[in-house]
Amino acid sequence: MTEPAAQTSHLVLPAPNILAVASGKGGVGKTWFSITLAQALVQQGQRVLLFDGDFGLANVDLQLGLTPKHDLGDVMDEKMTLRQVVQRHTETGIDIIAGRSGSGALANMPLPRVNDIRDQLTILAGDYDRVIIDIGAGVDRLNLHLAALAKTLLIVVTDEQTSWMDGYAFIKKTWQTSPKADVRVVVNMSSSVAEGEKSYQPIKLTAERSLGRAPQLAGIIRRDVKVSAAIKSQTSLLTRYPNTDAAHDVLALAKTL
Numbered sequence: 001m002t003e004p005a006a007q008t009s010h011l012v013l014p015a016p017n018i019l020a021v022a023s024g025k026g027g028v029g030k031t032w033f034s035i036t037l038a039q040a041l042v043q044q045g046q047r048v049l050l051f052d053g054d055f056g057l058a059n060v061d062l063q064l065g066l067t068p069k070h071d072l073g074d075v076m077d078e079k080m081t082l083r084q085v086v087q088r089h090t091e092t093g094i095d096i097i098a099g100r101s102g103s104g105a106l107a108n109m110p111l112p113r114v115n116d117i118r119d120q121l122t123i124l125a126g127d128y129d130r131v132i133i134d135i136g137a138g139v140d141r142l143n144l145h146l147a148a149l150a151k152t153l154l155i156v157v158t159d160e161q162t163s164w165m166d167g168y169a170f171i172k173k174t175w176q177t178s179p180k181a182d183v184r185v186v187v188n189m190s191s192s193v194a195e196g197e198k199s200y201q202p203i204k205l206t207a208e209r210s211l212g213r214a215p216q217l218a219g220i221i222r223r224d225v226k227v228s229a230a231i232k233s234q235t236s237l238l239t240r241y242p243n244t245d246a247a248h249d250v251l252a253l254a255k256t257l
């Protein structure tokens with residue numbers, strides 16, 4: 001089976017302070033983790049921009065109960081610049097570029113517009129200590145194209161085997177096109193730290209065997225009932241339930257970045 005050639009006609013060098021959160025399998029907690037990590041970094045005193053890079057199912061704003069005045073749709077339509085659609089989420093202190101929730105419009109964005117947004121994001125990154133891109137699930141071209149902007153890529157998996165296989169596919173594709181990318185694995189919703197380590201091992205071993213190198217383990221985040229409670233109340237976990245296992249795990253992971 002031949003794989004489609006990676007998009008190389010418009011090469012943007014990855015910015016050192018851009019970090020992307022990606023996964024092969026959907027629903028592994030990327031958006032929740034991106035928000036929580038962003039807030040953890042704000043709490044360390046960093047200026048953080050969170051970019052909703054899930055063009056199909058944007059929902060950073062939904063998880064935070066934010067009603068964006070403007071979003072990426074306005075940038076796609078060339079009505080506004082990327083900088084103009086940045087909105088501060090006052091409760092967490094995160095600057096947010098929202099996607100367009102409940103609309104598939106962004107998923108069909110023409111490639112020149114995507115490239116223009118990539119260029120603008122790279123420039124905007126200069127105003128921040130850290131930019132986090134929440135990428136949609138799956139190894140499709142647009143997701144890999146956005147991930148290529150990031151120096152650091154966190155691949156989220158869970159304790160389920162299917163997420164390891166799909167996560168590994170993302171790692172492999174990324175290193176094919178960006179061999180210098182700093183790729184790390186986050187095991188989320190893990191039943192325990194020991195179980196999380198067990199989930200990382202097959203990815204590490206497969207990568208070592210097939211690619212000659214393995215992604216580091218960035219951290220393990222335990223499954224916590226308060227995560228969904230916080231999402232339901234459209235409040236961030238670190239604001240609503242800062243004293244929980246999942247909150248502590250993300251804070252610890254943030255310190256290692």
Ligand SMILES: Nc1ncnc2c1ncn2[C@@H]1O[C@H](COP(=O)(O)OP(=O)(O)OP(=O)(O)O)[C@@H](O)[C@H]1O
Binds near residue numbers: 031033054223225246
């Ligand atoms: N550590 C955790 N403990 C318990 N539940 C969690 C945890 N992390 C995420 N979840 C649950 O997983 C659900 C999916 O999370 P989220 O929407 O962030 O995933 P996603 O990977 O962004 O999904 P998609 O692939 O659709 O973008 C959340 O609604 C939340 O309830």
Ligand SMILES: [Mg+2]
Binds near residue numbers: 031136
């Ligand atoms: Mg998501």
